[in-house]
Amino acid sequence: MRAALLQLTSSDDPQTNLRVTSELIRRAASDGAGLILTPEVTNCVSSSRTHQQTVLRHQSDDPTLEGLREDAARLGVWLLIGSLALKADPPEERFLNRSFLIAPDGSIAAYYDKLHMFDVQVTETETYKESAGFAPGSRAVVAPSPFGAIGMSVCYDVRFAYLYRKLAQAGAEILTVPAAFSPATGPMHWEPLLRARAIETGCYVLAPAQGGQHPASRGRSRTTYGHSLAVSPWGEVILDAGSEFGVHLVDLDLSNVAKARHKIPSLQHDRDFIGPA
Numbered sequence: 001m002r003a004a005l006l007q008l009t010s011s012d013d014p015q016t017n018l019r020v021t022s023e024l025i026r027r028a029a030s031d032g033a034g035l036i037l038t039p040e041v042t043n044c045v046s047s048s049r050t051h052q053q054t055v056l057r058h059q060s061d062d063p064t065l066e067g068l069r070e071d072a073a074r075l076g077v078w079l080l081i082g083s084l085a086l087k088a089d090p091p092e093e094r095f096l097n098r099s100f101l102i103a104p105d106g107s108i109a110a111y112y113d114k115l116h117m118f119d120v121q122v123t124e125t126e127t128y129k130e131s132a133g134f135a136p137g138s139r140a141v142v143a144p145s146p147f148g149a150i151g152m153s154v155c156y157d158v159r160f161a162y163l164y165r166k167l168a169q170a171g172a173e174i175l176t177v178p179a180a181f182s183p184a185t186g187p188m189h190w191e192p193l194l195r196a197r198a199i200e201t202g203c204y205v206l207a208p209a210q211g212g213q214h215p216a217s218r219g220r221s222r223t224t225y226g227h228s229l230a231v232s233p234w235g236e237v238i239l240d241a242g243s244e245f246g247v248h249l250v251d252l253d254l255s256n257v258a259k260a261r262h263k264i265p266s267l268q269h270d271r272d273f274i275g276p277a
Contacts, residue, residue: 002031002034003033004250005037006021006208008024009213009224010039011044011217013215014055021038021064021068028247028249034146037079038082039083039179040082040097040178041180046216048218048219050218059096065081076104079100081102084098085097094133094134098111099112101145109145114134114137114156117129117134122182122185128182142167142170147252149172149174150173150176151164151167151176152167154179155178164197165200165201167201168202174203174252174254175204175206181209183225198232198234199234199235202257204231204254208228209225210224211243233260
C-alpha cells in the first residue's frame with residue numbers, strides 16, 4: 001500500500017491553502033498513492049483569533065472540506081485531512097480542531113476532534129494556550145479502511161501514550177498523527193515520541209506535518225518544525241521529509257504489524273495494579 005504524506009506551509013488564507021493542497025493531492029494520486037494525508041490545520045494556520053473568526057466556517061459550509069471531499073471522489077483515493085480549524089455549533093464559542101477520514105466516494109468515513117490541548121510555555125517568548133481558542137474532543141476513534149484500521153489523533157496527542165495503546169487494543173494498525181509541531185520542541189521530541197508510539201503499539205505511524213514560516217495577514221506569524229515522518233511497527237523511521245515542502249511517498253506492508261506484535265505481544269500483557277498512593 002502506497003501512502004503520501006503532504007508537508008505544507010499553510011497560510012492564514014483558506015482559499016489559497018485549498019488550491020495548494022488540491023494540487024499536491026492530485027500529484028500524490030498520480031504517483032500511485034491510495035491513502036493521502038495532510039497536516040494539522042490544513043485550512044488555516046493563524047495566531048489571530050479575530051482573523052480565525054472572520055475566515056473559518058462551520059463543517060456544514062466549509063469550502064476546504066467540500067473541495068477536498070470532491071478531490072477524493074474525483075481521484076478515487078482515501079484522504080486523511082489531518083485537521084481543519086472549524087467553527088463549533090452554539091453554545092460552544094471556541095473553534096474545533098477536527099480530523100477527517102474521507103472515503104474514495106467523497107463521504108466522511110470518520111472524524112475525530114483533538115483531545116489534548118497544547119497549553120504550554122515552551123520558551124520565555126513562545127507560549128500557547130490552545131484551549132482558549134479550541135474546544136477539546138471527548139472520544140477516541142478507530143476507523144476501518146481497506147489498508148487496515150486507522151487510529152486517529154492530532155499533534156499534541158502524541159505525548160499521551162495511553163491514547164495510542166487504547167487505539168491499538170481497539171484494532172488500529174495505522175496511527176495518524178498530523179501536526180503543526182513547535183520548532184522549540186521538535187528537534188528533541190518529535191521523532192522519539194513517534195517512534196515510541198509505534199514501538200509500544202506495533203502500528204505504523206504516519207505523521208504529516210506543517211513546516212516552515214507561515215504567511216500571516218494578521219497577528220504573529222508562526223513557524224513549524226516540518227519533518228513529516230512515517231515509522232514502521234518495529235520503530236524504524238522509513239520516511240523523514242525534513243524541511244521539504246510537497247508530496248512524500250512511502251510504501252507500507254501491513255503484514256509487518258502482525259510480525260511486530262508476534263515478536264513483542266505487549267498489547268496483551270496489561271496488568272491491574274495498586275497505587276501509587
